[in-house]
Amino acid sequence: MNNLPSENSPPAADELLDEYRLDYTKVKPNRFATHDGSQKRIVVVLDEDVAQVFTTPESVNRMLRALIESMP
Numbered sequence: 001m002n003n004l005p006s007e008n009s010p011p012a013a014d015e016l017l018d019e020y021r022l023d024y025t026k027v028k029p030n031r032f033a034t035h036d037g038s039q040k041r042i043v044v045v046l047d048e049d050v051a052q053v054f055t056t057p058e059s060v061n062r063m064l065r066a067l068i069e070s071m072p
Helices: 048-053 059-071
Strands: none
Touching: none
């Protein structure tokens, strides 16, 4: 018996299609990408106790900048 898929059968789960259709109405912007490309963002994972104090990226950056200014 022939185990090859017929031309009318749907592709197997591990097969790639020649073409994929993207529904652009469901696309969401990348929240980690900068919009104008002028800044490079780096993601850093904070420990839980630190993340409880600094809950926004702005608060982390503000504190780190203050620390940088106080360094000799």
